[in-house]
Amino acid sequence: MMDRARRYSFLFEELVKRDFKHKYKRTILGMLWSLLSPLAQLLVLNIIFINFFGRTQPHYTTYLFTGLMVFTYFNDATTQGMRALDANAYIISKINVPKYLFVFSRIVSSLINFTLTLVIYLVFVAVDQIPLTFTFFTLFYPIVFLTIMNIGLALILSALHIFFKDLEYLYSIFTMLVMYASAIFYSTESFSPGLRRVFYLNPVYDFILYFRTVVIDGAIPSLELHLICAGYALAAFLLGFWLYRKYNYQFLYYM
Protein backbone atom coordinates (compact mmCIF):
# COMPACT_ATOMS: atom_id res chain seq x y z
CA MET A 1 0.00 0.00 0.00
CA MET A 2 2.78 2.42 0.98
CA ASP A 3 4.74 1.24 -2.00
CA ARG A 4 1.77 1.90 -4.24
CA ALA A 5 1.29 5.39 -2.84
CA ARG A 6 4.96 6.24 -3.27
CA ARG A 7 5.07 4.85 -6.75
CA TYR A 8 2.06 6.82 -7.90
CA SER A 9 3.11 9.98 -6.11
CA PHE A 10 6.23 10.04 -8.27
CA LEU A 11 4.19 9.50 -11.41
CA PHE A 12 1.71 12.15 -10.32
CA GLU A 13 4.49 14.64 -9.68
CA GLU A 14 5.95 14.01 -13.13
CA LEU A 15 2.52 14.37 -14.76
CA VAL A 16 1.79 17.68 -13.03
CA LYS A 17 5.20 18.97 -14.13
CA ARG A 18 4.47 17.90 -17.68
CA ASP A 19 1.02 19.48 -17.81
CA PHE A 20 2.33 22.68 -16.29
CA LYS A 21 5.17 22.89 -18.79
CA HIS A 22 2.81 22.19 -21.66
CA LYS A 23 0.54 24.94 -20.55
CA TYR A 24 3.22 27.58 -20.37
CA LYS A 25 5.52 26.23 -23.05
CA ARG A 26 8.26 26.60 -20.45
CA THR A 27 8.56 30.35 -20.86
CA ILE A 28 8.27 33.06 -18.25
CA LEU A 29 6.13 34.96 -20.73
CA GLY A 30 3.83 31.95 -21.03
CA MET A 31 3.27 31.95 -17.31
CA LEU A 32 2.91 35.72 -17.24
CA TRP A 33 0.43 35.49 -20.06
CA SER A 34 -1.88 33.19 -18.15
CA LEU A 35 -1.96 35.83 -15.42
CA LEU A 36 -2.22 38.74 -17.84
CA SER A 37 -5.16 37.29 -19.72
CA PRO A 38 -7.66 37.54 -16.83
CA LEU A 39 -6.24 40.95 -16.00
CA ALA A 40 -6.76 42.14 -19.56
CA GLN A 41 -10.30 40.81 -19.45
CA LEU A 42 -10.79 42.61 -16.16
CA LEU A 43 -9.53 45.86 -17.60
CA VAL A 44 -11.79 45.71 -20.64
CA LEU A 45 -14.92 44.78 -18.69
CA ASN A 46 -14.11 47.41 -16.10
CA ILE A 47 -13.84 50.17 -18.68
CA ILE A 48 -17.01 49.07 -20.47
CA PHE A 49 -19.21 48.72 -17.45
CA ILE A 50 -18.02 51.74 -15.51
CA ASN A 51 -17.92 54.14 -18.44
CA PHE A 52 -20.72 52.93 -20.69
CA PHE A 53 -23.15 51.27 -18.34
CA GLY A 54 -22.45 53.59 -15.46
CA ARG A 55 -21.84 50.97 -12.79
CA THR A 56 -21.40 52.91 -9.62
CA GLN A 57 -21.57 50.19 -6.99
CA PRO A 58 -18.65 50.34 -4.56
CA HIS A 59 -15.64 48.12 -5.21
CA TYR A 60 -16.86 47.25 -8.68
CA THR A 61 -13.36 46.21 -9.82
CA THR A 62 -13.11 43.72 -6.97
CA TYR A 63 -16.65 42.57 -7.64
CA LEU A 64 -15.76 41.88 -11.27
CA PHE A 65 -12.38 40.32 -10.50
CA THR A 66 -13.93 37.91 -7.99
CA GLY A 67 -16.38 36.62 -10.55
CA LEU A 68 -13.80 36.32 -13.32
CA MET A 69 -11.28 34.54 -11.10
CA VAL A 70 -13.70 31.92 -9.81
CA PHE A 71 -15.26 31.34 -13.21
CA THR A 72 -11.85 31.06 -14.91
CA TYR A 73 -10.74 28.39 -12.45
CA PHE A 74 -13.95 26.43 -12.96
CA ASN A 75 -13.76 26.75 -16.74
CA ASP A 76 -10.07 25.99 -17.06
CA ALA A 77 -10.05 23.00 -14.70
CA THR A 78 -13.12 21.29 -16.16
CA THR A 79 -12.17 21.96 -19.80
CA GLN A 80 -8.61 20.74 -19.33
CA GLY A 81 -9.78 17.81 -17.21
CA MET A 82 -12.30 16.80 -19.86
CA ARG A 83 -9.52 16.28 -22.41
CA ALA A 84 -7.18 14.47 -20.02
CA LEU A 85 -8.11 10.87 -20.80
CA ASP A 86 -8.36 11.30 -24.53
CA ALA A 87 -5.09 13.21 -24.77
CA ASN A 88 -3.28 10.47 -22.84
CA ALA A 89 -4.98 7.56 -24.59
CA TYR A 90 -1.64 6.50 -26.08
CA ILE A 91 -0.27 5.97 -22.57
CA ILE A 92 -3.37 4.53 -20.94
CA SER A 93 -3.76 1.84 -23.59
CA LYS A 94 -0.14 0.71 -23.26
CA ILE A 95 0.79 0.99 -19.61
CA ASN A 96 -1.16 -0.10 -16.56
CA VAL A 97 -1.48 3.12 -14.58
CA PRO A 98 -4.52 4.53 -12.75
CA LYS A 99 -6.31 6.68 -15.29
CA TYR A 100 -7.67 9.19 -12.78
CA LEU A 101 -4.10 10.45 -12.22
CA PHE A 102 -4.21 12.12 -15.62
CA VAL A 103 -7.44 13.94 -14.75
CA PHE A 104 -6.19 14.98 -11.29
CA SER A 105 -2.94 16.30 -12.71
CA ARG A 106 -4.83 18.70 -14.99
CA ILE A 107 -6.89 19.93 -12.05
CA VAL A 108 -3.79 20.51 -9.95
CA SER A 109 -2.16 22.42 -12.78
CA SER A 110 -5.27 24.66 -12.97
CA LEU A 111 -5.26 25.04 -9.20
CA ILE A 112 -1.67 26.30 -9.27
CA ASN A 113 -2.71 28.84 -11.86
CA PHE A 114 -5.69 29.86 -9.72
CA THR A 115 -3.45 30.31 -6.70
CA LEU A 116 -1.17 32.67 -8.64
CA THR A 117 -4.20 34.67 -9.75
CA LEU A 118 -5.43 34.74 -6.16
CA VAL A 119 -2.23 36.47 -5.04
CA ILE A 120 -2.71 39.21 -7.63
CA TYR A 121 -6.36 39.39 -6.64
CA LEU A 122 -5.44 40.07 -3.02
CA VAL A 123 -3.15 42.88 -4.15
CA PHE A 124 -6.06 44.38 -6.11
CA VAL A 125 -8.30 44.01 -3.08
CA ALA A 126 -5.79 45.90 -0.93
CA VAL A 127 -5.46 48.62 -3.57
CA ASP A 128 -9.26 48.84 -3.65
CA GLN A 129 -9.00 49.79 0.06
CA ILE A 130 -10.70 46.71 1.38
CA PRO A 131 -9.08 45.65 4.66
CA LEU A 132 -7.54 42.18 4.56
CA THR A 133 -8.83 40.46 7.69
CA PHE A 134 -8.75 37.05 9.29
CA THR A 135 -12.19 36.39 7.81
CA PHE A 136 -10.35 35.82 4.53
CA PHE A 137 -9.18 32.47 5.82
CA THR A 138 -12.72 31.19 5.34
CA LEU A 139 -11.98 31.40 1.58
CA PHE A 140 -10.27 28.04 1.96
CA TYR A 141 -13.73 26.56 2.24
CA PRO A 142 -14.98 27.50 -1.26
CA ILE A 143 -11.55 26.81 -2.78
CA VAL A 144 -11.52 23.28 -1.41
CA PHE A 145 -15.09 22.54 -2.44
CA LEU A 146 -14.74 24.16 -5.85
CA THR A 147 -11.72 21.93 -6.44
CA ILE A 148 -13.73 18.87 -5.39
CA MET A 149 -16.52 19.90 -7.75
CA ASN A 150 -14.03 20.43 -10.58
CA ILE A 151 -12.58 16.96 -10.03
CA GLY A 152 -16.05 15.43 -10.10
CA LEU A 153 -17.11 17.29 -13.24
CA ALA A 154 -13.80 16.51 -14.95
CA LEU A 155 -14.27 12.80 -14.23
CA ILE A 156 -17.77 12.88 -15.73
CA LEU A 157 -16.74 14.96 -18.75
CA SER A 158 -13.56 13.03 -19.51
CA ALA A 159 -15.53 9.77 -19.55
CA LEU A 160 -18.12 11.22 -21.93
CA HIS A 161 -15.41 12.81 -24.05
CA ILE A 162 -14.03 9.38 -24.95
CA PHE A 163 -17.31 8.55 -26.67
CA PHE A 164 -18.30 11.97 -27.94
CA LYS A 165 -15.42 13.94 -29.35
CA ASP A 166 -17.57 16.96 -30.13
CA LEU A 167 -18.27 17.41 -26.44
CA GLU A 168 -15.48 20.00 -26.41
CA TYR A 169 -17.46 22.38 -28.58
CA LEU A 170 -20.75 21.74 -26.85
CA TYR A 171 -19.13 22.21 -23.47
CA SER A 172 -17.56 25.51 -24.47
CA ILE A 173 -21.02 26.78 -25.40
CA PHE A 174 -22.32 25.50 -22.08
CA THR A 175 -19.62 27.25 -20.06
CA MET A 176 -20.34 30.46 -21.94
CA LEU A 177 -23.94 30.22 -20.79
CA VAL A 178 -22.73 29.51 -17.27
CA MET A 179 -20.59 32.62 -17.46
CA TYR A 180 -23.53 34.84 -18.37
CA ALA A 181 -25.64 33.22 -15.68
CA SER A 182 -23.04 33.73 -12.97
CA ALA A 183 -23.56 37.45 -12.39
CA ILE A 184 -19.89 38.13 -13.04
CA PHE A 185 -20.26 41.70 -14.29
CA TYR A 186 -23.79 42.53 -13.21
CA SER A 187 -25.54 42.45 -9.90
CA THR A 188 -28.62 40.37 -9.16
CA GLU A 189 -30.07 43.04 -6.92
CA SER A 190 -32.29 44.52 -9.60
CA PHE A 191 -34.08 41.19 -10.13
CA SER A 192 -37.19 40.03 -8.31
CA PRO A 193 -36.60 37.83 -5.23
CA GLY A 194 -38.02 34.82 -7.08
CA LEU A 195 -35.64 35.24 -9.98
CA ARG A 196 -32.74 35.84 -7.64
CA ARG A 197 -33.35 32.47 -6.06
CA VAL A 198 -32.93 30.82 -9.48
CA PHE A 199 -29.30 31.96 -9.50
CA TYR A 200 -28.56 29.64 -6.61
CA LEU A 201 -29.10 26.72 -9.00
CA ASN A 202 -25.85 27.71 -10.69
CA PRO A 203 -23.00 26.36 -8.55
CA VAL A 204 -20.47 28.76 -10.05
CA TYR A 205 -22.64 31.67 -8.92
CA ASP A 206 -22.74 30.22 -5.40
CA PHE A 207 -18.97 30.00 -5.17
CA ILE A 208 -18.62 33.56 -6.49
CA LEU A 209 -21.22 34.73 -3.97
CA TYR A 210 -19.25 33.11 -1.17
CA PHE A 211 -16.10 34.96 -2.20
CA ARG A 212 -17.91 38.28 -2.53
CA THR A 213 -19.61 37.96 0.83
CA VAL A 214 -16.26 37.41 2.53
CA VAL A 215 -14.18 39.91 0.56
CA ILE A 216 -16.54 42.77 -0.23
CA ASP A 217 -19.07 42.53 2.62
CA GLY A 218 -16.48 41.39 5.15
CA ALA A 219 -18.97 38.85 6.47
CA ILE A 220 -19.04 35.11 6.90
CA PRO A 221 -21.64 33.61 4.52
CA SER A 222 -24.79 31.94 5.77
CA LEU A 223 -24.88 28.31 6.79
CA GLU A 224 -27.20 27.77 3.85
CA LEU A 225 -24.56 28.91 1.34
CA HIS A 226 -21.98 26.66 2.99
CA LEU A 227 -24.29 23.71 2.55
CA ILE A 228 -25.15 24.57 -1.06
CA CYS A 229 -21.46 24.80 -2.04
CA ALA A 230 -20.59 21.54 -0.30
CA GLY A 231 -23.70 19.87 -1.70
CA TYR A 232 -22.93 20.66 -5.33
CA ALA A 233 -19.29 19.69 -4.88
CA LEU A 234 -20.03 16.36 -3.25
CA ALA A 235 -22.83 15.52 -5.69
CA ALA A 236 -20.50 16.14 -8.67
CA PHE A 237 -17.68 14.25 -7.02
CA LEU A 238 -19.74 11.20 -6.08
CA LEU A 239 -21.30 10.97 -9.52
CA GLY A 240 -17.91 11.34 -11.19
CA PHE A 241 -16.32 8.81 -8.86
CA TRP A 242 -19.12 6.30 -9.42
CA LEU A 243 -18.94 6.69 -13.22
CA TYR A 244 -15.20 6.27 -13.14
CA ARG A 245 -15.32 3.18 -10.94
CA LYS A 246 -17.99 1.59 -13.07
CA TYR A 247 -16.62 2.34 -16.50
CA ASN A 248 -12.88 3.03 -16.30
CA TYR A 249 -11.84 -0.34 -17.71
CA GLN A 250 -14.29 -0.02 -20.56
CA PHE A 251 -12.74 3.24 -21.80
CA LEU A 252 -9.94 1.15 -23.27
CA TYR A 253 -12.15 -0.47 -25.87
CA TYR A 254 -13.09 2.85 -27.38
CA MET A 255 -9.77 4.67 -27.33
Next chain:
Amino acid sequence: MMVDVNNISVTYLTGDLRNRGLKEYLMMRMKGQYQTKLFNALRGVSFTLEKGDMLGIVGTNGAGKSTLLKVISGIMLPTEGYCKTNGRIAALLELGAGFDGEMTVRENTYLRGAMMGYTKDFMNEMYPEIIAFAELEDFQNRPFRHLSTGMSSRLAFSICSLVRPDILILDEVLSVGDGAFRAKSEAKMSEILASGATTLFVSHTLSQVRSICNKVLWLNKGEQIAFGATEEVCDLYEASLAKKSG
Protein backbone atom coordinates in the same frame (compact mmCIF):
# COMPACT_ATOMS: atom_id res chain seq x y z
CA MET B 1 1.85 -20.79 -10.44
CA MET B 2 2.82 -17.42 -11.92
CA VAL B 3 0.05 -16.80 -14.44
CA ASP B 4 -3.38 -18.38 -14.31
CA VAL B 5 -5.66 -17.47 -17.16
CA ASN B 6 -9.05 -19.06 -16.65
CA ASN B 7 -11.63 -19.08 -19.40
CA ILE B 8 -11.31 -15.39 -20.21
CA SER B 9 -13.40 -13.61 -22.78
CA VAL B 10 -13.29 -9.99 -23.83
CA THR B 11 -16.40 -8.71 -25.52
CA TYR B 12 -17.24 -5.19 -26.44
CA LEU B 13 -19.49 -3.14 -28.68
CA THR B 14 -18.27 -2.00 -32.04
CA GLY B 15 -19.95 -0.26 -34.91
CA ASP B 16 -21.30 3.26 -34.86
CA LEU B 17 -20.05 3.81 -31.35
CA ARG B 18 -16.58 4.90 -32.22
CA ASN B 19 -15.54 8.40 -33.16
CA ARG B 20 -19.04 9.75 -33.32
CA GLY B 21 -19.93 13.15 -32.11
CA LEU B 22 -22.86 13.61 -29.76
CA LYS B 23 -24.81 15.44 -32.48
CA GLU B 24 -24.18 12.66 -34.98
CA TYR B 25 -25.13 10.05 -32.40
CA LEU B 26 -28.46 11.73 -31.70
CA MET B 27 -29.20 12.14 -35.41
CA MET B 28 -28.49 8.49 -36.10
CA ARG B 29 -30.59 7.45 -33.14
CA MET B 30 -33.52 9.49 -34.41
CA LYS B 31 -33.26 8.07 -37.91
CA GLY B 32 -32.90 4.58 -36.51
CA GLN B 33 -29.59 4.08 -38.27
CA TYR B 34 -27.60 3.50 -35.15
CA GLN B 35 -26.10 0.05 -35.19
CA THR B 36 -23.71 -1.69 -32.88
CA LYS B 37 -22.72 -5.27 -32.58
CA LEU B 38 -20.88 -7.30 -30.00
CA PHE B 39 -17.34 -8.12 -30.89
CA ASN B 40 -15.49 -11.04 -29.32
CA ALA B 41 -11.87 -10.04 -29.09
CA LEU B 42 -11.15 -13.11 -26.98
CA ARG B 43 -13.30 -16.14 -26.25
CA GLY B 44 -12.67 -18.80 -23.61
CA VAL B 45 -8.89 -18.64 -23.38
CA SER B 46 -7.34 -20.74 -20.58
CA PHE B 47 -3.77 -21.66 -19.69
CA THR B 48 -1.34 -21.57 -16.80
CA LEU B 49 2.34 -20.77 -16.61
CA GLU B 50 4.88 -21.77 -13.99
CA LYS B 51 7.97 -19.89 -12.85
CA GLY B 52 10.57 -19.65 -15.60
CA ASP B 53 8.17 -20.54 -18.41
CA MET B 54 8.60 -18.82 -21.75
CA LEU B 55 5.37 -18.57 -23.65
CA GLY B 56 5.25 -17.64 -27.30
CA ILE B 57 1.90 -16.40 -28.60
CA VAL B 58 1.30 -16.94 -32.29
CA GLY B 59 -1.57 -16.24 -34.63
CA THR B 60 -2.47 -14.08 -37.60
CA ASN B 61 -3.43 -10.41 -37.35
CA GLY B 62 -6.59 -9.81 -35.36
CA ALA B 63 -6.23 -13.05 -33.43
CA GLY B 64 -6.49 -11.24 -30.09
CA LYS B 65 -2.83 -11.49 -29.13
CA SER B 66 -2.46 -7.87 -28.05
CA THR B 67 -5.78 -7.97 -26.22
CA LEU B 68 -4.59 -11.00 -24.27
CA LEU B 69 -1.37 -9.24 -23.28
CA LYS B 70 -3.40 -6.23 -22.16
CA VAL B 71 -5.59 -8.43 -19.99
CA ILE B 72 -2.61 -10.12 -18.37
CA SER B 73 -0.83 -6.83 -17.74
CA GLY B 74 -3.97 -5.49 -16.04
CA ILE B 75 -4.70 -2.74 -18.56
CA MET B 76 -7.96 -4.42 -19.54
CA LEU B 77 -10.40 -6.44 -17.47
CA PRO B 78 -11.87 -9.57 -19.05
CA THR B 79 -15.65 -9.56 -19.49
CA GLU B 80 -15.75 -13.18 -18.37
CA GLY B 81 -13.37 -15.47 -16.55
CA TYR B 82 -10.40 -14.31 -14.54
CA CYS B 83 -6.68 -13.84 -14.82
CA LYS B 84 -4.49 -14.22 -11.75
CA THR B 85 -0.87 -13.23 -11.69
CA ASN B 86 1.72 -13.61 -9.03
CA GLY B 87 4.47 -11.03 -8.66
CA ARG B 88 5.65 -7.87 -10.31
CA ILE B 89 4.67 -7.48 -13.94
CA ALA B 90 6.50 -5.49 -16.57
CA ALA B 91 4.67 -5.04 -19.85
CA LEU B 92 6.70 -3.64 -22.69
CA LEU B 93 4.10 -2.88 -25.33
CA GLU B 94 5.05 -0.76 -28.32
CA LEU B 95 8.13 0.79 -26.81
CA GLY B 96 8.88 3.64 -29.16
CA ALA B 97 5.44 5.25 -29.01
CA GLY B 98 4.18 7.63 -26.42
CA PHE B 99 7.02 10.04 -25.83
CA ASP B 100 6.30 13.71 -25.64
CA GLY B 101 7.97 15.72 -28.39
CA GLU B 102 7.86 19.02 -26.53
CA MET B 103 9.61 17.77 -23.43
CA THR B 104 13.34 17.19 -23.17
CA VAL B 105 14.95 13.79 -23.32
CA ARG B 106 15.68 13.96 -19.60
CA GLU B 107 12.07 14.82 -18.71
CA ASN B 108 10.75 12.08 -20.94
CA THR B 109 13.07 9.57 -19.31
CA TYR B 110 11.81 10.45 -15.83
CA LEU B 111 8.18 10.42 -16.93
CA ARG B 112 8.52 7.04 -18.59
CA GLY B 113 10.38 5.70 -15.57
CA ALA B 114 7.53 6.88 -13.33
CA MET B 115 5.04 5.11 -15.56
CA MET B 116 7.05 1.93 -15.43
CA GLY B 117 6.64 2.06 -11.67
CA TYR B 118 10.18 3.02 -10.72
CA THR B 119 10.69 5.21 -7.66
CA LYS B 120 12.26 8.64 -7.79
CA ASP B 121 15.39 7.49 -5.95
CA PHE B 122 15.79 4.60 -8.33
CA MET B 123 15.49 6.94 -11.32
CA ASN B 124 17.99 9.43 -9.87
CA GLU B 125 20.41 6.59 -9.39
CA MET B 126 19.87 4.89 -12.74
CA TYR B 127 19.48 7.94 -14.97
CA PRO B 128 23.15 8.23 -16.02
CA GLU B 129 23.21 4.54 -16.81
CA ILE B 130 20.05 4.76 -18.94
CA ILE B 131 21.41 7.66 -20.96
CA ALA B 132 24.77 6.00 -21.37
CA PHE B 133 23.21 2.74 -22.52
CA ALA B 134 21.03 4.58 -25.04
CA GLU B 135 24.09 6.57 -26.16
CA LEU B 136 22.21 9.85 -25.85
CA GLU B 137 24.57 11.80 -23.60
CA ASP B 138 24.67 14.76 -25.98
CA PHE B 139 20.90 14.97 -26.29
CA GLN B 140 19.80 15.07 -22.65
CA ASN B 141 18.42 18.61 -22.69
CA ARG B 142 17.21 18.66 -26.26
CA PRO B 143 13.49 18.47 -27.04
CA PHE B 144 12.46 14.93 -27.75
CA ARG B 145 11.26 15.75 -31.27
CA HIS B 146 14.89 16.28 -32.31
CA LEU B 147 15.53 12.56 -31.89
CA SER B 148 15.35 10.07 -34.72
CA THR B 149 13.08 7.04 -34.50
CA GLY B 150 16.07 4.82 -33.84
CA MET B 151 17.22 7.02 -30.97
CA SER B 152 13.77 7.04 -29.47
CA SER B 153 13.48 3.26 -29.44
CA ARG B 154 16.99 3.04 -27.99
CA LEU B 155 15.91 5.23 -25.10
CA ALA B 156 12.68 3.28 -24.62
CA PHE B 157 14.57 0.03 -24.56
CA SER B 158 17.14 1.34 -22.09
CA ILE B 159 14.46 2.48 -19.64
CA CYS B 160 12.51 -0.75 -19.90
CA SER B 161 15.46 -3.10 -19.67
CA LEU B 162 16.19 -1.96 -16.12
CA VAL B 163 13.22 -3.88 -14.79
CA ARG B 164 13.68 -7.04 -12.79
CA PRO B 165 10.14 -8.37 -13.11
CA ASP B 166 8.64 -11.69 -12.07
CA ILE B 167 6.48 -11.65 -15.18
CA LEU B 168 7.67 -10.07 -18.39
CA ILE B 169 5.28 -9.25 -21.21
CA LEU B 170 6.70 -8.38 -24.62
CA ASP B 171 5.08 -7.32 -27.84
CA GLU B 172 7.70 -8.04 -30.48
CA VAL B 173 10.46 -6.09 -28.83
CA LEU B 174 13.38 -8.38 -28.50
CA SER B 175 15.94 -6.05 -29.95
CA VAL B 176 16.07 -2.56 -31.38
CA GLY B 177 18.41 -0.25 -33.21
CA ASP B 178 21.03 -0.96 -35.78
CA GLY B 179 24.41 -2.65 -35.81
CA ALA B 180 26.25 -2.19 -32.53
CA PHE B 181 23.18 -1.26 -30.57
CA ARG B 182 21.27 -4.28 -31.82
CA ALA B 183 23.96 -6.58 -30.46
CA LYS B 184 23.95 -4.70 -27.18
CA SER B 185 20.17 -4.84 -26.82
CA GLU B 186 20.05 -8.52 -27.69
CA ALA B 187 22.64 -9.25 -25.01
CA LYS B 188 20.63 -7.25 -22.49
CA MET B 189 17.46 -9.06 -23.46
CA SER B 190 19.03 -12.49 -23.03
CA GLU B 191 20.25 -11.38 -19.63
CA ILE B 192 16.68 -10.50 -18.58
CA LEU B 193 15.27 -13.69 -20.06
CA ALA B 194 17.91 -15.71 -18.23
CA SER B 195 17.01 -14.10 -14.91
CA GLY B 196 14.19 -16.61 -14.48
CA ALA B 197 11.22 -14.35 -15.13
CA THR B 198 8.08 -15.92 -16.55
CA THR B 199 7.90 -14.44 -20.02
CA LEU B 200 5.08 -14.02 -22.50
CA PHE B 201 5.73 -12.69 -25.93
CA VAL B 202 4.00 -12.20 -29.22
CA SER B 203 5.98 -13.02 -32.30
CA HIS B 204 5.50 -13.50 -35.99
CA THR B 205 8.91 -15.13 -36.33
CA LEU B 206 8.38 -18.83 -35.75
CA SER B 207 12.08 -19.64 -35.69
CA GLN B 208 12.50 -17.21 -32.80
CA VAL B 209 9.63 -18.85 -30.95
CA ARG B 210 11.07 -22.30 -31.52
CA SER B 211 14.47 -21.29 -30.21
CA ILE B 212 13.47 -19.60 -26.95
CA CYS B 213 9.99 -20.68 -25.90
CA ASN B 214 9.08 -23.83 -24.01
CA LYS B 215 5.32 -23.31 -24.44
CA VAL B 216 3.24 -21.87 -27.24
CA LEU B 217 -0.30 -20.53 -27.40
CA TRP B 218 -2.01 -20.33 -30.76
CA LEU B 219 -4.92 -17.93 -31.15
CA ASN B 220 -7.20 -17.44 -34.11
CA LYS B 221 -9.97 -14.81 -34.23
CA GLY B 222 -10.05 -14.65 -30.46
CA GLU B 223 -10.27 -18.39 -29.93
CA GLN B 224 -7.68 -20.65 -28.46
CA ILE B 225 -6.71 -23.24 -31.08
CA ALA B 226 -3.90 -24.91 -29.17
CA PHE B 227 -1.72 -24.56 -26.13
CA GLY B 228 1.19 -26.82 -25.32
CA ALA B 229 4.79 -27.73 -25.96
CA THR B 230 6.63 -25.63 -28.52
CA GLU B 231 7.37 -28.21 -31.22
CA GLU B 232 3.87 -29.66 -31.24
CA VAL B 233 1.98 -26.33 -31.50
CA CYS B 234 4.47 -24.74 -33.88
CA ASP B 235 4.17 -27.70 -36.24
CA LEU B 236 0.39 -27.49 -36.18
CA TYR B 237 0.48 -23.74 -36.77
CA GLU B 238 2.95 -24.06 -39.61
CA ALA B 239 0.84 -26.75 -41.22
CA SER B 240 -2.24 -24.53 -41.08
CA LEU B 241 -0.33 -21.59 -42.56
CA ALA B 242 0.94 -23.80 -45.37
CA LYS B 243 -2.56 -25.05 -46.06
CA LYS B 244 -3.94 -21.52 -46.21
CA SER B 245 -1.30 -20.25 -48.62
CA GLY B 246 -1.21 -23.46 -50.63
